[in-house]
Amino acid sequence: MLTFYSDHQSAHAPLRELNNGEWMDFAESPARLASIHASIGTGEAPRDHGMAPIEAVHDSEYLSFLKAAHDEWLAAGREGDAIGYAFPVCGRRRLSLDRIDAKLGAFGFDAASPISSGTWQAAYWGAQSAMSALEPVATGRARHAFALCRPPGHHSGRDYYGGYCYLNNAAIVARAAVDRGLGPVAILDVDYHHGNGTQDIFYKDADVFFASIHADPASDYPYFWGHGDETGEGAGEGTTFNQPLPRGTTWETYEAALDRALEAIAKFGARFLVVSYGADTFEQDPISHFSLTTPDMERIGARIAQADLPAVIVMEGGYRIDALGHNVAAFLAGIES
Ligand SMILES: [Zn+2]
Secondary structure, three states: OEEEOOHHHHOOOOOEEEEOOEEEEOOOOOHHHHHHHHHHOOOEOOOOOOOHHHHOOOOHHHHHHHHHHHHHHHHOOOOOOEOOOOOOOOOOOOOOOOOHHHHHHHHEOOOOOOEOOOHHHHHHHHHHHHHHHHHHHHOOOOOEEEEOOOOOOOOOEOOEEEOOEOOOHHHHHHHHHHHOOOOOEEEEEOOOOOOHHHHHHHOOOOOEEEEEEEEOOOOOOOOOOOOOOOOOOHHHOOOEEEEEEOOOOOHHHHHHHHHHHHHHHHHHOOOEEEEEEOOOOEOOOOOOOOOEOHHHHHHHHHHHHOOOOOEEEEEOOOOOHHHHHHHHHHHHHHHOO
8 A cells, every 4th residue: 555654753752751651661762663564564755735724623732832832941950851730620721821730731731752852853744644545545546645744633622732642644634535525535443542642633613524443531532522422513413433442342243333424424425534543452462451463453454445535544543563463464464545
């Protein structure tokens, strides 16, 4: 499959994250890329589409913050990765903030997503990989293309980062597809975790349908989004479809949810599909709790292919590094079956 990836995407390399009350090695490490490259190759370098498609989704103040955050961290006399510790859960509002710690809290929603010296560069080129994957599918040169995005994107909202995500690659592609007249567009998110950023970006938007199959937020990150009663708002009412599933979910249950998601996407009348693919539904993923196998990854891809829609596949999570490349390859083989 046509694959897009830039070496700049390995520049994001935080050392550790705060997880379950302890510092642990940063799970979303550049080593993930090596595993995927070993199975499917490195693909083509993306073309630079500039800031316009990113600015079509993300808030300008947020982007200014993200570009400058690590430099401001160093200017404040700090070392290593920038990480917030104070979050305005009550009364979040626009304030003119100077201190880097305040900004990290204002634009971030967790302590699992440090900003390193290469974060902006990596996120920017991940978004360019996503935009470059759109081109051949939009013009009909390819039915499917894969954006090997890293860092991932689906937890990042219009003006916030979190969950290892800084720019929402799937949303950037979906918005660009709508703007090019390819809609109606649907996003299918099959990462283990709910894509809260993607949901937020399109929650009031009638142009993009968002269907997600994920771990029940009652037990799993990101907790505050992804519940079954979140269905969209205003013009977007009915265009969000969440299917939370219990820990331990196996193929039989997953397949039924996937069928329901694809039926809903067909009913919406989608003509273009963006897939947020996470391999963290894998049974041995170190931070996730579904029980899907590598052959199941191929089954997911094959079932999506049956929807017979032009599609851009965007890489999201997947943290069992020695199996990650095999799982991505299996999924893409299913898409091409
Ligand atoms: Zn995930």
